[in-house]
Amino acid sequence: MNDRTQYLLELAKRNVKVYIANPNAKAVMVTGSIAEGLCDEYSDCDVGIYYDELPSEAELQLARQQNQGSERLWTLGDRKEGVIVESYLVSGVECQFGHSTIAQWEKDMATVLEAFDIQSPMLKAMSGTLIGVPLYGEALVQQWKAKAASYPDALAQAMVEHYLKFFAIWGMQEKFAKRDATLWYYQIMVESAQNLLGVLSGLNRLYYSTFQFKQMRRFIEQMKITPEKFASRLESLFDQDASVAINQLETLVRETVELVEFHMPQVDTLLTKRKLGWRQQP
Numbered sequence: 001m002n003d004r005t006q007y008l009l010e011l012a013k014r015n016v017k018v019y020i021a022n023p024n025a026k027a028v029m030v031t032g033s034i035a036e037g038l039c040d041e042y043s044d045c046d047v048g049i050y051y052d053e054l055p056s057e058a059e060l061q062l063a064r065q066q067n068q069g070s071e072r073l074w075t076l077g078d079r080k081e082g083v084i085v086e087s088y089l090v091s092g093v094e095c096q097f098g099h100s101t102i103a104q105w106e107k108d109m110a111t112v113l114e115a116f117d118i119q120s121p122m123l124k125a126m127s128g129t130l131i132g133v134p135l136y137g138e139a140l141v142q143q144w145k146a147k148a149a150s151y152p153d154a155l156a157q158a159m160v161e162h163y164l165k166f167f168a169i170w171g172m173q174e175k176f177a178k179r180d181a182t183l184w185y186y187q188i189m190v191e192s193a194q195n196l197l198g199v200l201s202g203l204n205r206l207y208y209s210t211f212q213f214k215q216m217r218r219f220i221e222q223m224k225i226t227p228e229k230f231a232s233r234l235e236s237l238f239d240q241d242a243s244v245a246i247n248q249l250e251t252l253v254r255e256t257v258e259l260v261e262f263h264m265p266q267v268d269t270l271l272t273k274r275k276l277g278w279r280q281q282p
Contacts (some may be wrong), residue, residue: 004016004039008093013135015095018063022222024051025135026102031128038215044087044094048132050102053058055080060099064161083108098112102140109147112207116158117276118198128206151205159208159265160260163198168248170273173243175280185242192249195233199256200226203263225263227255250276 001009005040008066012030019025032046033039057079064072070089082104087096100108101161112126129148132142163212169176169188194210197219201208204223213219220231227233233252237245254276257269 001037002039003033004041007035007202008034008039008045011090011093011095012047014221015045015067016047016049016135018066019055019097019099021056022051024135025142026052027052028135029141030135031132032262035128035131035133036215037217038218039100040180044096045090046096046098046128047135048100048104048128048139049096050084050100050105052102054082054084054099054101060084060086061156067095072169078156096214105144111142112155113147113150113152116152116155118155118159118216118276121209121211123207124209124211133181146280148207151207155201156205157264158268160199160264163195163202164255164257164260164267164272165270166195166272168278170246171275171278171280173246174282176242183231189237189245189249192253193237196234196252196256199260200230205260225259226257227252 011036016028020028025149027050028047029035030045030047031121033043064086067088067090073089073094075087076085077099082101084099085096086099087094103265107131108120108122109126112121112122123186126148129144132141132145167188169185169192173176194213196211196214198208198210200220200223203225203278207217208219216235217231220226220234223230230252237249237252239245240248253272257272257276260267260269
């Protein structure tokens, strides 16, 4: 844990005292870069607070004032749905507090673990739960961490099937070069890289969301099933000349399909395989 991480962890511990004074508060965990021990001078403070019943707006305002916080930077969520997220500054640090009822939090977890909704923003939250550090109500937090750690096979397959979709840009190199399609080219390359990560996340039973995806290499290091030197090759797609990068992408897709066929043979890869080797004729 570096000095910045330790500083922000202590800040989080001080900030949550005003919230756990509420008798409805049952659990608190800090997540994000603090939980991972990766804070730098731009890091914020991500805290989840879980209640039997949400605090009133007046109670939230009072807590912010007691923390000597700034005016709110932004808010998200709907009180009627049992979730409110607010952000404000404390000593110059952006602090994001997610307030959720326990009932809604567990319902949201079920959208991933039981309904297998792989496009839910809860995927990022599930990943955060696994690394989360309990600050209050540790027994309850540990229950949620255990649930998140039990990654269902059906979810893994849903991830693979959803992301195993690639636009065959490798068959259209000359067409792209002639049509001033720079933005479209980069859009396809980004989407393809995200899809590769999504497929491999399913194979490796990792929670993955494209939303504000960071720490790519650290994420890939968790994977046991990947093409060789995957992180470097994925990153190089955006450093190479387009004619080279497109061919490298096709190779990565081919190797990823082979991994799917070996580790998850029940998944239909035929449509993706048909695109490999295809070249559009003028």
